[in-house]
Amino acid sequence: MAIKDWLxxxxxxxxxxxxxxxxxxxxxxxxxTAGIYEVLQGEVQMVRVDASGREIILYVASxxxxxxxxxxxxxxxxxxxxxxxxATVRLYPKAKVLSAFRQxxxxxxxxxxxxAREIMHLRTRLEQRNIRSARDRVRHFLxxxxxxxxxxxxxxxxxxxxxxxxxxxxxxxxxxxxxLAAEGEIKRSKNKIVLRNx
Amino acid sequence: MAIKDWLxxxxxxxxxxxxxxxxxxxxxxxxxTAGIYEVLQGEVQMVRVDASGREIILYVASxxxxxxxxxxxxxxxxxxxxxxxxATVRLYPKAKVLSAFRQxxxxxxxxxxxxAREIMHLRTRLEQRNIRSARDRVRHFLxxxxxxxxxxxxxxxxxxxxxxxxxxxxxxxxxxxxxLAAEGEIKRSKNKIVLRNx
DNA sequence: CGGCGTTTTGAGAGAGCTCAACATCGGTGG
DNA sequence: CCACCGATGTTGAGCTCTCTCAAAACGCCG
Numbered sequence: 001m002a003i004k005d006w007l008x009x010x011x012x013x014x015x016x017x018x019x020x021x022x023x024x025x026x027x028x029x030x031x032x033t034a035g036i037y038e039v040l041q042g043e044v045q046m047v048r049v050d051a052s053g054r055e056i057i058l059y060v061a062s063x064x065x066x067x068x069x070x071x072x073x074x075x076x077x078x079x080x081x082x083x084x085x086x087a088t089v090r091l092y093p094k095a096k097v098l099s100a101f102r103q104x105x106x107x108x109x110x111x112x113x114x115x116a117r118e119i120m121h122l123r124t125r126l127e128q129r130n131i132r133s134a135r136d137r138v139r140h141f142l143x144x145x146x147x148x149x150x151x152x153x154x155x156x157x158x159x160x161x162x163x164x165x166x167x168x169x170x171x172x173x174x175x176x177x178x179x180l181a182a183e184g185e186i187k188r189s190k191n192k193i194v195l196r197n198x
Numbered sequence: 199m200a201i202k203d204w205l206x207x208x209x210x211x212x213x214x215x216x217x218x219x220x221x222x223x224x225x226x227x228x229x230x231t232a233g234i235y236e237v238l239q240g241e242v243q244m245v246r247v248d249a250s251g252r253e254i255i256l257y258v259a260s261x262x263x264x265x266x267x268x269x270x271x272x273x274x275x276x277x278x279x280x281x282x283x284x285a286t287v288r289l290y291p292k293a294k295v296l297s298a299f300r301q302x303x304x305x306x307x308x309x310x311x312x313x314a315r316e317i318m319h320l321r322t323r324l325e326q327r328n329i330r331s332a333r334d335r336v337r338h339f340l341x342x343x344x345x346x347x348x349x350x351x352x353x354x355x356x357x358x359x360x361x362x363x364x365x366x367x368x369x370x371x372x373x374x375x376x377x378l379a380a381e382g383e384i385k386r387s388k389n390k391i392v393l394r395n396x
Numbered sequence: 397c398g399g400c401g402t403t404t405t406g407a408g409a410g411a412g413c414t415c416a417a418c419a420t421c422g423g424t425g426g
Numbered sequence: 427c428c429a430c431c432g433a434t435g436t437t438g439a440g441c442t443c444t445c446t447c448a449a450a451a452c453g454c455c456g
Contacts, residue, residue: 046321048341048342050341050344050348050393051341051344051348051349051393051395052393052395054337054341056338056341056342057325058318058321058322058325058342059318059321059322059324059325060325069314069317069318070311070314070315070317070318072310072311072314073307073310073311073314073315078318098307101303101306101307101310102303102307105299105300105303105306108299108303108306108307108310109271109296109299109306111310112270112271112299112306112309112310112313113268113270113271115310115313115314115317116267116268116270116271116313117268117271118317119267119268119313119316119317119320120256120257120267120268120276122317122320122321122324123244123256123257123320124256124257125324126257126320126323126324126327127255127256127257127258129324129327129365130365139252140254143246143248143249143252143254144246144254144256146248146249150248150249151249167327167328195249195250197249197250
């Protein structure tokens with residue numbers, strides 16, 4: 001769900017773009033919250049530093065994703081946001097977003113719907129990770145992401161990206177797909193996979 | 199975050215309890231949405247049946263958890279909710295909840311905050327699952343769940359439960375904890391674990 | 397005490413990871 | 427048009443780590 005589909009136009013207009021150099025921090029733990037961010041290009045890592053100085057990664061936001069939603073409801077950021085490779089982000093100021101929600105219950109409802117859907121999606125992915133077998137994990141992904149016909153799965157990025165999303169190495173994913181195809185359970189095409197009932 | 203801490207009292211009063219027998223369905227794919235549910239006791243599985251008749255599990259809700267939040271924004275349920283072992287749930291009717299949000303922006307904001315926090319938590323858990331090594335996964339958990347002193351982690355349930363949350367077998371968790379303790383990285387007590395800087 | 401669930405330790409096997417080599421594809425520039 | 431290059435895709439072989447199965451110690455509660 002893209003920002004432009006639910007964020008009120010007035011708030012969208014208030015968006016501020018910012019280009020981050022590799023290694024640069026967008027905000028740090030304890031900084032007063034400015035608003036929510038959308039990743040336009042690159043990746044932004046949310047990290048927290050533990051007592052012994054090690055970094056723990058909380059989340060890695062990629063292009064088109066929103067992060068720091070919780071900042072709307074907290075006076076300060078609860079972690080650091082850093083980009084390793086550089087990134088472009090857009091900031092939607094907290095005050096503008098919140099006042100839009102207060103004046104426009106419809107907008108608030110849309111935002112809640114987005115958040116609720118994201119929760120559902122994350123829970124499903126987490127459930128997927130409970131599946132040990134690479135093959136079954138791929139099956140779970142395919143079944144859940146099948147289109148309206150229940151059989152066709154369109155692939156967005158590369159298989160390598162998909163491997164990351166599934167928590168597998170790309171080799172394991174290639175092998176699982178090759179096996180499933182060899183046994184006739186799926187049929188692979190350029191940018192899609194078709195499930196076959198057997 | 200318990201329901202009673204954020205759901206307006208008027209809506210809470212409208213909650214309806216329901217006892218489910220083992221194997222019973224709470225709702226099915228396509229049923230008109232009634233509202234959101236809270237699990238009081240037992241477990242409720244959200245499942246979807248794929249084209250070839252296999253079940254894919256989307257989520258398993260346990261005691262005190264809320265599920266079907268997305269139902270507030272959809273006319274029909276998008277999956278089945280079934281309990282294997284029996285459960286008690288409480289239903290908060292959709293109309294009551296939504297009207298409370300419309301009349302009371304404060305309540306809407308609280309709900310958004312809950313959802314945003316849940317997203318953050320889920321993302322962190324998902325990131326945790328990207329860690330292969332049992333030991334490092336435990337480290338990630340401990341670092342993230344350390345109290346205000348950055349060193350003490352209070353354990354809520356049993357270690358077995360924790361193993362499930364971490365996506366490890368209980369044996370693997372026991373061994374990882376034993377190793378960390380043997381190397382002096384942590385100190386274990388009755389219901390807590392203390393990190394030691396070294 | 398007896399029973400049940402959690403915690404703990406042991407041994408073995410399997411599955412995915414790691415490292416490595418190679419194929420394939422798309423884009424770029426001579 | 428072709429050579430080159432980088433990234434993706436693919437396959438092979440070995441190893442490590444966790445899972446699985448098993449057994450026993452421990453703690454709690456009736």
